[in-house]
Amino acid sequence: MLDAIASVGRQTLDSLAGMGKALLVLLNAIIGKPTPKKSAPLLLQQMHVVGVKSLLIIIVSGLFIGMVLALQGYTILVDYGAEQSLGPMVALSLLRELGPVVTALLFAGRAGSALTAEIGLMKATEQLSSLEMMAVDPLRRVIAPRFWAGLISMPMLALIFSAVGIYGGYMVGVQWLGVDDGAFWSVMQSSVDWYDDLLNGIIKSVVFAFVVTWIALYKGYNSTPTSAGISSATTSTVVTASLAVLGLDFVLTALMFGG
Amino acid sequence: MESRKTQLTVGIFVIIAALALAFLAFKAASNSATTSGETYRIYAKFDNIGSLKVRSPVKVGGVVVGRVTSISLDGEYYEPLVEMTISSQFDEFSETSSVSVLTSGLLGEQYLGLQPGFIDDSVGMLKDGDYITDTKSALVLEQLIGQFLFSQGNE
Numbered sequence A: 001m002l003d004a005i006a007s008v009g010r011q012t013l014d015s016l017a018g019m020g021k022a023l024l025v026l027l028n029a030i031i032g033k034p035t036p037k038k039s040a041p042l043l044l045q046q047m048h049v050v051g052v053k054s055l056l057i058i059i060v061s062g063l064f065i066g067m068v069l070a071l072q073g074y075t076i077l078v079d080y081g082a083e084q085s086l087g088p089m090v091a092l093s094l095l096r097e098l099g100p101v102v103t104a105l106l107f108a109g110r111a112g113s114a115l116t117a118e119i120g121l122m123k124a125t126e127q128l129s130s131l132e133m134m135a136v137d138p139l140r141r142v143i144a145p146r147f148w149a150g151l152i153s154m155p156m157l158a159l160i161f162s163a164v165g166i167y168g169g170y171m172v173g174v175q176w177l178g179v180d181d182g183a184f185w186s187v188m189q190s191s192v193d194w195y196d197d198l199l200n201g202i203i204k205s206v207v208f209a210f211v212v213t214w215i216a217l218y219k220g221y222n223s224t225p226t227s228a229g230i231s232s233a234t235t236s237t238v239v240t241a242s243l244a245v246l247g248l249d250f251v252l253t254a255l256m257f258g259g
Numbered sequence B: 001m002e003s004r005k006t007q008l009t010v011g012i013f014v015i016i017a018a019l020a021l022a023f024l025a026f027k028a029a030s031n032s033a034t035t036s037g038e039t040y041r042i043y044a045k046f047d048n049i050g051s052l053k054v055r056s057p058v059k060v061g062g063v064v065v066g067r068v069t070s071i072s073l074d075g076e077y078y079e080p081l082v083e084m085t086i087s088s089q090f091d092e093f094s095e096t097s098s099v100s101v102l103t104s105g106l107l108g109e110q111y112l113g114l115q116p117g118f119i120d121d122s123v124g125m126l127k128d129g130d131y132i133t134d135t136k137s138a139l140v141l142e143q144l145i146g147q148f149l150f151s152q153g154n155e
Helices: A004-029 A036-050 A052-080 A083-124 A127-133 A138-176 A180-191 A194-221 A227-257 B002-028 B141-154
Strands: B039-046 B057-060 B064-074 B079-087 B098-103 B110-115 B135-137
Touching: A004 A138, A004 A194, A004 B057, A004 B135, A036 A052, A036 A083, A036 B002, A052 A083, A052 A138, A052 B002, A052 B039, A083 A127, A083 A138, A083 A180, A083 A194, A083 A227, A083 B002, A138 A180, A138 A194, A138 B141, A180 B002, A194 B002, B039 B064
Parallel strands: B057 B110, B098 B135
Antiparallel strands: B039 B079, B057 B064, B064 B079, B098 B110
16 A cells, blocks of 8 residues: 555656656757857758758648648538638648647657657767867757757748648649639638737747757657667657647647637 | 758758748738728628628728727717728728628628729718718628518418
């Protein structure tokens, strides 16, 4: 009985300590004197790894998701003679939900897992300790550029995802299924709002970028320096980041569109 | 050379993202032209506004000239008071204009239809803050059905 209570207490303490450590890693990495000369090339390098290399999967999945949305939406809307609402349906579901969320999930799988594995391996091969030996702060040198690269890249990826998805919806809806071209765009324009939909979608993707990158970096930095440790840290990055994104999405949606 | 290639790809990435943003902002979202630029406000009291909402369009003969900017209850009889923001491009509405709550289509969203009134020497033009007195309320489907049934019963 007492053992059971003690184990609950131990787990609570462990998870609190973990959260505290994660916050410290983040704070130490991003707070400090900015050194643009030194960090700009590192940031550029990481944006290439994190952003540019995720571009292909984002474009392809955006295109297909937009096309599927248009196809599914059309079969239902046409029963009510409302196929002209296809444009706003595709645009709103992409801008508000699918763009930020699917991008974050893909990003966690494509870039987050790679970040964790890379940093975990650096730790296992004692590269991080070597940096410290040379009086280079690994948090500033290794963690910070990756964090900023993720935070900057993911909202851009989400924008590209939504734009490509709307184009995919246009291809299927207008070119293939024969929804009127003018109605598709004009009904979309009259129901999509610059602030309500576009800006809120961007805010969502910035929040997701923060969470996913943070989780990936912390899991890597805190992994057990063995092969098994790195593999479990990578798995845990994808699982935790996906769950955090889906949970946060509900909260953000309720705050932005619920009221 | 590696660094140059990285710079190029990141540059292309940023440009694609900027293009996507421009596409979404200008092609997909509306930058509602009627509420930008110079505007003025006029007010109207109704008996019943139906399901009129803030941001509903104000139309003259189907052309959007402004938007509803606030809806409140006013006066000792709690009449719905609607504030409209009209583009200053259209500032020649006479005081005899009337405004009615209309529905686009049978089940569509509701909007305000502004009917310009006659103009002669004795009537002035609507200015910022003026009230339109000639208003027609929303048609409520349930009331219509009720009246129809009532009149059938009397025969």
